[in-house]
Amino acid sequence: MDSSFGEEGEALAIPALRASEKFHLFVSYSSMDTTWTHELISRLEADHVGLRVCLHERDFTPGRNVLENMAECILQSQKVLLVLSQDFVQSRWCLLEADLSLFGYCLERKPVIPVLLRPCQVPLHLSHLTYLEATDSRFYSKVVRLLCTPSHRMARSLPGPRPLPSLYSGKTLLILNCINRDNLPSWKVGTFSTLSVPDPLKEVLQDPEVYKHAVGILNGVQSPRSCLRYLGCRIPLGIFFLLLFMVSIFFFVVLGLQERKPGSRFLLIATNVFLCLLSLVLAVNSLCWFRRFSRRKMKELALRVGEANLLLAPHSVLMGCETLNQLSFVFVQLEDCRRAFLKAPDGDALFQEALLRFSCAYACCLVQAHFPRCGDPGGAQGHLEPGLCFCQYVSVQLES
Numbered sequence: 001m002d003s004s005f006g007e008e009g010e011a012l013a014i015p016a017l018r019a020s021e022k023f024h025l026f027v028s029y030s031s032m033d034t035t036w037t038h039e040l041i042s043r044l045e046a047d048h049v050g051l052r053v054c055l056h057e058r059d060f061t062p063g064r065n066v067l068e069n070m071a072e073c074i075l076q077s078q079k080v081l082l083v084l085s086q087d088f089v090q091s092r093w094c095l096l097e098a099d100l101s102l103f104g105y106c107l108e109r110k111p112v113i114p115v116l117l118r119p120c121q122v123p124l125h126l127s128h129l130t131y132l133e134a135t136d137s138r139f140y141s142k143v144v145r146l147l148c149t150p151s152h153r154m155a156r157s158l159p160g161p162r163p164l165p166s167l168y169s170g171k172t173l174l175i176l177n178c179i180n181r182d183n184l185p186s187w188k189v190g191t192f193s194t195l196s197v198p199d200p201l202k203e204v205l206q207d208p209e210v211y212k213h214a215v216g217i218l219n220g221v222q223s224p225r226s227c228l229r230y231l232g233c234r235i236p237l238g239i240f241f242l243l244l245f246m247v248s249i250f251f252f253v254v255l256g257l258q259e260r261k262p263g264s265r266f267l268l269i270a271t272n273v274f275l276c277l278l279s280l281v282l283a284v285n286s287l288c289w290f291r292r293f294s295r296r297k298m299k300e301l302a303l304r305v306g307e308a309n310l311l312l313a314p315h316s317v318l319m320g321c322e323t324l325n326q327l328s329f330v331f332v333q334l335e336d337c338r339r340a341f342l343k344a345p346d347g348d349a350l351f352q353e354a355l356l357r358f359s360c361a362y363a364c365c366l367v368q369a370h371f372p373r374c375g376d377p378g379g380a381q382g383h384l385e386p387g388l389c390f391c392q393y394v395s396v397q398l399e400s
Contacts, residue, residue: 030087081113084114170331
């Protein structure tokens with residue numbers, strides 16, 4: 001095994017494989033990050049002759065379940081390197097979450113090297129680890145140093161008991177895409193999985209039934225059945241009504257030039273004007289159907305999310321929805337805001353009504369870290385810093 005030299009000049013060598021080990025490093029990454037990952041592995045293998053790296057497309061056993069392959073290869077590797085990006089979090093890490101009990105058993109026995117390739121929401125089970133940034137000028141030397149460090153001298157990825165990651169009010173916990181989002185038509189309302197609580201929510205949402213019931217409320221929203229949902233129907237229909245409008249204008253001009261009795265002429269012109277306006281309205285409605293549908297459906301979804309948040313709020317979780325096929329979950333403590341509502345008559349009912357009407361939009365503001373302008377910036381201190389707390393947000397919305 002070749003040696004490298006550390007910053008102080010000492011020789012660094014990749015530790016020898018034990019009898020139970022086949023690889024020095026198991027690498028997990030998204031297919032979107034293949035080029036960068038392969039370049040890194042190629043450089044490591046060129047600089048360290050004999051280094052054995054496990055890549056899924058090269059070393060997984062054909063015909064076996066992907067999860068079983070991953071678990072076996074992790075156990076047969078000295079260390080695990082995770083290439084973190086938003087694509088990884090939404091795809092590859094989902095495989096690990098699918099059987100977290102199995103991978104928790106594997107990973108707690110192996111040192112993990114998290115590499116932040118692009119900014120993303122680091123999974124909660126890895127958020128207590130110090131990750132390497134790919135943009136760091138000393139990134140490669142740091143990776144080599146970690147590879148050359150004996151496993152027993154490195155911290156495990158999931159120590160027991162696992163420390164809780166830092167939670168703060170306003171923290172985005174999860175961006176959840178609907179099932180089969182890539183193949184979903186733009187007019188179709190997404191369906192979200194309720195099989196299990198996603199791992200980032202398990203730290204704060206202990207009861208799986210609450211999650212299933214909350215997401216199930218959204219899954220009850222129906223997609224449209226009108227033929228106008230198809231672009232191939234809306235455009236020809238809109239063009240037909242526009243042509244009808246132009247024909248009506250033509251006849252309006254022709255009838256205006258012809259000599260007729262005043263009563264008959266007025267009747268024909270009035271009928272033609274009516275047909276002109278009707279065809280124009282139908283053309284605009286046909287061509288703009290999708291925009292009107294989206295606005296109407298988003299209002300319905302916002303109310304459904306509000307119903308779901310009535311269940312989630314006691315667990316300090318709120319759900320937001322900005323599109324028809326994506327949900328966001330934020331950690332936010334509302335007890336202080338609830339006490340502020342309780343000072344008014346029927347305060348509890350007002351708080352529930354505020355959750356129903358405004359909690360979806362408020363959760364989206366927390367995710368984006370962007371809030372509406374407060375009319376009285378020098379007013380009373382809110383319960384969230386920085387930004388508006390929920391009761392302040394409701395007050396701003398009622399005033400606007």
